[in-house]
Amino acid sequence: xxxSVVIAGIGPGDDDLVTPQVTDALxxxxxxxxYFPYVDRIAPRDGLTRHGSDNRVEIDRSxxxxxxxxxxxxxxxxxxxxxxxFAMAAAVFEALENGPKDWLNIDISVLPGITAMLAAxxxxxxxxxxxxxxxxxxxxxxxxxxxxKRLRLAAEADFAMAFYNPRSKSRPEGFERTLEILKDAxxxxxxxxxxxxxxxxxxxxxxxxxxxxxxxxxxxxTMVLVGSSQTRIIEREIGPIVYTPRSLTK
Amino acid sequence: xxxSVVIAGIGPGDDDLVTPQVTDALxxxxxxxxYFPYVDRIAPRDGLTRHGSDNRVEIDRSxxxxxxxxxxxxxxxxxxxxxxxFAMAAAVFEALENGPKDWLNIDISVLPGITAMLAAxxxxxxxxxxxxxxxxxxxxxxxxxxxxKRLRLAAEADFAMAFYNPRSKSRPEGFERTLEILKDAxxxxxxxxxxxxxxxxxxxxxxxxxxxxxxxxxxxxTMVLVGSSQTRIIEREIGPIVYTPRSLTK
Numbered sequence: 145x146x147x148s149v150v151i152a153g154i155g156p157g158d159d160d161l162v163t164p165q166v167t168d169a170l171x172x173x174x175x176x177x178x179y180f181p182y183v184d185r186i187a188p189r190d191g192l193t194r195h196g197s198d199n200r201v202e203i204d205r206s207x208x209x210x211x212x213x214x215x216x217x218x219x220x221x222x223x224x225x226x227x228x229x230f231a232m233a234a235a236v237f238e239a240l241e242n243g244p245k246d247w248l249n250i251d252i253s254v255l256p257g258i259t260a261m262l263a264a265x266x267x268x269x270x271x272x273x274x275x276x277x278x279x280x281x282x283x284x285x286x287x288x289x290x291x292x293k294r295l296r297l298a299a300e301a302d303f304a305m306a307f308y309n310p311r312s313k314s315r316p317e318g319f320e321r322t323l324e325i326l327k328d329a330x331x332x333x334x335x336x337x338x339x340x341x342x343x344x345x346x347x348x349x350x351x352x353x354x355x356x357x358x359x360x361x362x363x364x365x366t367m368v369l370v371g372s373s374q375t376r377i378i379e380r381e382i383g384p385i386v387y388t389p390r391s392l393t394k
Numbered sequence: 395x396x397x398s399v400v401i402a403g404i405g406p407g408d409d410d411l412v413t414p415q416v417t418d419a420l421x422x423x424x425x426x427x428x429y430f431p432y433v434d435r436i437a438p439r440d441g442l443t444r445h446g447s448d449n450r451v452e453i454d455r456s457x458x459x460x461x462x463x464x465x466x467x468x469x470x471x472x473x474x475x476x477x478x479x480f481a482m483a484a485a486v487f488e489a490l491e492n493g494p495k496d497w498l499n500i501d502i503s504v505l506p507g508i509t510a511m512l513a514a515x516x517x518x519x520x521x522x523x524x525x526x527x528x529x530x531x532x533x534x535x536x537x538x539x540x541x542x543k544r545l546r547l548a549a550e551a552d553f554a555m556a557f558y559n560p561r562s563k564s565r566p567e568g569f570e571r572t573l574e575i576l577k578d579a580x581x582x583x584x585x586x587x588x589x590x591x592x593x594x595x596x597x598x599x600x601x602x603x604x605x606x607x608x609x610x611x612x613x614x615x616t617m618v619l620v621g622s623s624q625t626r627i628i629e630r631e632i633g634p635i636v637y638t639p640r641s642l643t644k
Contacts, residue, residue, distance in 0.1 A: 160418070163508065165410040202640075228515040230640070234523030237637040241628050248630045254516035256508045258413065265478040266504035273484030275544060277527035277553060286642035294525060294551045301547040302540075303527060378491050380498045387487035390452075390480070392536035 147213035149250060151233045153226040153257015154182060158343035161258045169220050169255060177209045178222035178232070186222065202232060206239035213250045226259035230280045230308045261306035264339035264367040267349050269378070269385035271337060271369050274392070276304040281311070283318050291318070292325060299329035304375060304388055307368040311359065320359040326370060327354060335377055335386050337369040338362055351377070351384055397463035399500060401483045403476040403507015404432060408593035411508045419470050419505060427459045428472035428482070436472065452482060456489035463500045476509035480530045480558045511556035514589035514617040517599050519628070519635035521587060521619050524642070526554040531561070533568050541568070542575060549579035554625060554638055557618040561609065570609040576620060577604060585627055585636050587619040588612055601627070601634055 150169045155161035170176070176186050180196030188194065197205050209219045223232035233254050240247050265272045277298045283291060298305050311319035338350040338361045352361065354370070362368050371388060378385040400419045405411035420426070426436050430446030438444065447455050459469045473482035483504050490497050515522045527548045533541060548555050561569035588600040588611045602611065604620070612618050621638060628635040 155413075158415070160415040161413050161506070163405075163411050163413055165408070168410070226512050226516075228512060228520045228522050230523070233516070233520035234637050234640045237520055237523075237626075237628060237635055238639055240635070241626065248628070249632065251632075252635070254520065256411070256512045256516040258506050258508070259512065262476050262478060262506045262509065266476075266483070266506040270478045270483035270487055270504065272478050272528075273480070273487075275527065275529045277525070277548075277551075278522075279525045280640075285640050290552075290642055294553070297547045297551040298527075301527075301544045301551075303544070376487075376491065378487060378498070382499065382501075385487055385490070385502070387484050389488055390484045390530075390535050392540060 146251065147216045147218055149209050149213045149219050149221060149236065149252045150255060151221045151223060151227045151236055151253070152255040154185060154222050154224065155258040156225055156260045156263045156343045157341065161263065161343055163255070163257065166255050166257065172218060173220040174217045175212050175219045176222055177205055177219055182222045182224055202235035203239050206232070206236040207243065209236065210239060210243060210247050210250060214246065223257070226257040227254055228256065229259045229278065260308065260342055260367045261369065263342045264337065264369055267339060267342060268337045268351065268369065270387040271335070271371050271375055272304050272306065273388040273390060274304065274372060274374060276306060278306045278308065280308045281318055281322060282309040283315060288318065292321070295322060295325045296329050299326065302372045304372045305370040309364055310362040310366055310368045312364050316359060319362055323357050323359060330354060332373060334371040334373065335375055336371070337386060338366050339369065340366045342367060351386055396501065397466045397468055399459050399463045399469050399471060399486065399502045400505060401471045401473060401477045401486055401503070402505040404435060404472050404474065405508040406475055406510045406513045406593045407591065411513065411593055413505070413507065416505050416507065422468060423470040424467045425462050425469045426472055427455055427469055432472045432474055452485035453489050456482070456486040457493065459486065460489060460493060460497050460500060464496065473507070476507045477504055478506065479509045479528065510558065510592055510617045511619065513592045514587065514619055517589060517592060518587045518601065518619065520637040521585070521621050521625055522554050522556065522638065523640060524554065524622060524624060524638040526556060528556045528558065530558045531568055531572060532559040533565060538568065542571070545572060545575045546579050549576065552622045554622045555620040559614055560612040560616055560618045562614050566609060569612055573607050573609060580604060582623060584621040584623065585625055586621070587636060588616050589619065590616045592617060601636055
């Protein structure tokens, strides 16, 4: 009996942002694996076993999914946002590459999802409407010197920037340094968007000029978007719109 | 009577990648505006007027949508992929900012979609699993010197890269120069993914080492993803997987 692993993006929180392709995969699963708050989003049903696990055990969870697939199970690994953006797809492939050879025959697929940066961008307007980059600010996975280098090069390239995992309780200093580097490197007062719990009932969107940003404006549930030098704000009575024009005009 | 404009991402092609949020907005629309192949994807029904228009008239189309909203219509502007990524959202906001003042009171929202780079990434594995950038290679909207500068800085930052609109019939030389710059700047033989017509019945995914890439491998229906120095290929009998590990290991 031949099993499968589907790594599925369940979007940033709102069920209306889950694609029919992912909904269909969840309906066919025998087992669901993932960080427990994401697994909890999937309704229990007969024939489905839900395996919620803690944060920071991505490789264990991936190995578990691959082992179950080899036993013939149809496993869905649920991932917040899009699984390919700072999420579970790379973890599963790391486990696969370092695992037993017979895992290489497992049927594995990745189903895209709405990643937090694009949900946040949509709520603010279109700040990523021109060239941009996405950086994971967590320094669990790379040295701070690399993050700093990338921030400076991204500013020099005049990319809009999207930051995932900007600030954890255990390492709050990284985001403070990020803001210092940007204030130094960008040389102008571009808009910064703090989008917390995007698409959830308690969503908040704050638009703050770079010079007025402070580290406490972000936590691990916040997506931070920084405009390029071209990014504009349209002021309206019903709320501002932040967008980056398609053309380079200055 | 108060109308609205919804700028909705209909994903890269497969209807199974359209979010329920977008499907719901389309069901409530009185008018649909967009590039005609995208408008043609929406089934006709009583009470719905479909306004397909040609490519390169994004501002005219945006003005038309805003004018109809002011007349009380519920207009959906359909956009391929995600509307905020090299698509219709920035165009609508450009029209809004440069239009009559009463447009500022129009109810406008953006609904995210699955953008081509993430659909392509999912089909290849997880090449964008670490920090990355997205660049529109069309030089309609910015000078080539800026594109070249961004390519070199992105290589220096060791971002994986996603290229939209890599090569048009009228300007094929840009992509040729892009490949030359990357071969020069990257200094190693990283994987390049050519994903054409992603999620459509005639989808093709080619994985080619950078040294063996040629300009004719891309056209305007191709998404090009370039790995970082860390990107790996898992060779399997059932087809390769390309992924970029979460951690920086070398």
